[in-house]
Amino acid sequence: MTTPSAATLGVTRASTAESPEILLEATRVSRRFGGLVAVRDVDLVIPAGGIISIIGPNGAGKTTFFNVVAGIIDPTAGTVAFRGRVLVTRPRRVWLESLSWVVPSALAVLVGLLLGAGSSEAGILITLAVALGLMVIVLVVAVARPAWYQNVLARIGIIRSARPNDVVAQGVGRTFQNIRLFQNMTVLENVLVGMHLQLRSNLVDHLFSTRRQAAEEARAVVRARELLRLVGLRGRDDELAKNLPYGDQRRLEVARALGNDPVLLLLDEPTAGMNPRETSEMMALIGRLRSDLGISILLIEHDMRVVMGVSDRITVLDHGERIAEGTPDEVRRDPRVIEAYLGKPPE
Amino acid sequence: MNARVASAPSRPGSTGPSLRQRVRTFSARHRSISVLIGMAAVTAFLPIMVLVPPFNSFSSQGVWLDGFTIAGIYVLLALGLNIVVGLSGLLDLGYAAFFAIGSYAFAFAASPFTGLDIPFWPMLLIGAVVAAVFGILLGAPTLRLRGDYLAIVTLGFGEIVPIVFLNSSTYTEGPNGIGGISPPSIGDFTFPSVGNPWPFYLTMIGLITISMILVYRLQDSRLGRAWMAIREDELAAAANGVNTVTTKLLAFALGASTAGLAGVFASSKLTLVSPNLFRFDVSFTVLAMVVLGGMGNIWGVAVGAFLVFLIQTVILKQLNVFFDNVQVPVLSDVDFLQYQFLLYGIALVAMMLIRPEGLFPSRRRRSELHGDEDQDFAELGDAMGASPE
């Protein structure tokens, strides 16, 4: 799916489209769960090559905001644009989408009945065949040409927000706060899944085990090993992910997220639960990701030392709202930030 | 993946570690060849096995081979369901529906009922495609559902399909079913339905071999990795670029197509299809085969299917004959035929309690690069990892 929403919502952002430096722009993102507003009107801009952090007390809505950006949770308002293309937006009338599979067939049956097909057995069979065929065609189109299909849907007012894999396809990788590796797959396989979108072999290649696929897989394994070396997991290819020590699991998650050659990496508390040595290793790795690979980073972190050390700019959330934004020094001195963390000082 | 198990049937007696190691390496590198060798061994072994006691006391070789052919249908079904349940982790309780669709597809294509006579061989492919289409039709709206909601939807679909075939009497002969379905033929030679069991037996072996090779290739591909990733953690899979909807749909479609293939073969072998051949018990039995064989392990599932089928339809039915022959005082008076489903139920429960992870659990083995002592240790560690923590 590409950009149904940009065209139809009429929110094409001239500014972002013209300046390629801005990788991601979140505009007034809100997310409500029932009566609880987890995220309210949060703006965020990530320039190319930047390391931006989000901090805030527990329950400030950091992870929710992350999930909205990654396409896992739909926002209740606001948009997120990647390189000027609005992908994440509030879905409209998605429940109608299921109908789009049935409506053409239902129309076919109706037309068939109007033409008097109901009177003869052949007529009934033909009508049913046409109805079934239409349904199959719609489904095949929806699966094979998702972008076009989404566009058509958007034109009749059905707007779907990007799914996680659409966001990944834009070059955004992510890790999870509570590590979510594929536990029963090997280290190498985990990274190979991370490279899913980089691989082009299709069903025919799979079934006939073509040379093209073999060559591609061989290249992929070489690349995956490089990534593992980069994060410091060299020679552990065939261990099961669940058997790795905690710190290594976090690093494997980073390697997996790198598999798709992202331009932007979303790291959700990458040093949570790590000891000081592991933490400083992870900080060094984050620095290397930017300097060596040119990847921009959006970071959620609790550890102030990490945040102040690596970030270009920091956004502070509290109760779902942005209460401060600026360089580490500005944020450190902001009275509202101090208040949010330490409570209101006695007047 | 499961190179070790893959090589087992072809090398039942190999004990030396270095030889085993080499077999393992070989079968991982040349998966298709090792499947061929394994299946060739099975093909040759089974007909000889039934000539020796105690098997020859039950029935003749011809009857046995006929039974094996029918068992092969279930092996095919289990291989297909393994894609859905074992590899992708989607619980499908209505798998028999696709089997029914494949069977009826051939019944419509080659029986006096419709007057058509499309040959068997192209219909194998067509039946598979038709079943896959229905798999997609069912899957597309429902695959977004969470695990057990999907289970009940598939269960419902599995109930609806036979009911539709049962009640649309005008098109399906209703409960009587469609009879007189043509058997396969090659040139002028038509497969005999009684007498010579070999043509059907060998065709079945061929179908299983091809399916196995294809399933192995799928498992080892990018698609197979995506399936396993979805099984392990669907959200993380999506967050790594796997289009979960399409991937799951493919699993559904490919699983259904295997059932369609089995269905075409079954209706041609039995020359009759009727709705009650495809009720829930078929779906459940195939699921039991997959789980008992060891989900995700292709050879394990095939062997599991074979064993469960033998227990269900051959061994329990032959207990009377067996105990009559051996003259155990009490047991020979019992009519085991009456208790066969009871015993089947007990067997299911007992096998599950004894080996909860299946007879041949899918072991995520280490690479062949590692030493043997490492290998064995890894397997042990693995088996324990799969059980309670």
Place this chain on the structure above:
Amino acid sequence: MTTTTMPAPAGAVDALRRMRIGPYLFVAALAVVVFVAIGPDQFVNALTVGAIYALVALGYTMVYGIIELINFAHGDVFMVGAFTAMFVLTSMLGQDPNASATSLPQALFLILTTFAIVMPVMGLLGVAIERFAYRPLRNAPRLAPLITAIGISFILQNIVQIIYGPSPVNTPQVIPPTATIQIGEFSIRIVVLFVIAVSVSLMIALQLFVSRTRLGRAMRSTAQDREAAQLMGVDINRTIALTFFIGSGLAGAAGIVQGFYYGNIVFILGFQAGLKAFTAAVLGGIGNITGAALGGFVIGFIETTAAAYGYNQWGQALVFAVLIITLVFRPTGLLGQQLGERA
């Protein structure tokens, strides 16, 4: 704190949605439509059928809620309950299939004795099944207990089949099926009122038990998070056993009223009714007790309506079709939790 305006909510629809009365309105509307479509007599039948499904569905939904297991043996516990009730009644009334109570006190005595015997016995059966077939597999791969459940289902069916044979067996109708009560111009069979009254009061009792008592709280907390509940001192094994006891006891009650209402029972009845009851549980939102009750009534409506229009043999297909369509539009059932994360 900067106060920013939320985007205007979609108004009344949203407000209603948040109150979550939509599903109830839907079922009420369906009830009205069905009432108009099939008339009062059939409507009462639909309610009765639905009440029985709802009672069985409660067991499915409770067990699923607490250990996430589709307990396929549950439908057969219901069937065994029906046969046990028949056994109890025939041993008190004699073998005459047409026997019914001769006086009101006798009828009351028979009914009470049957419930007093069958419900605990079925409860114990459920506990035994859990103890031997599910508990050893609690940490096994998720599908393992599903297979043993199917195995237990086969075992129960075939034991009953071996004892009572494959054909339907008459069961004493303690409340004479011809006895009616006159309300205005309608005459309603007493047995129907009895079935509905028993079902509804059991459902209310269960709801009160789960929401008001200590054991009910233990059940809910175990369903929420087993480990946390354990840390807080909840005896997990006992709580799960209790869940099975109550669920199976309710299935036993459903078995009794099934016999009272239809007058004959057959060994295969458990599986079919079980499928529909499970469908009811899913339709209502699995794990949700009120949902299971709503789902049971919805299925009763659909089936009876189909039968009333002469599409009896399509009833089951229709039930599943409605289920599939409902889940497509409401992926977690009528009253199910809407998921925070989609994947």
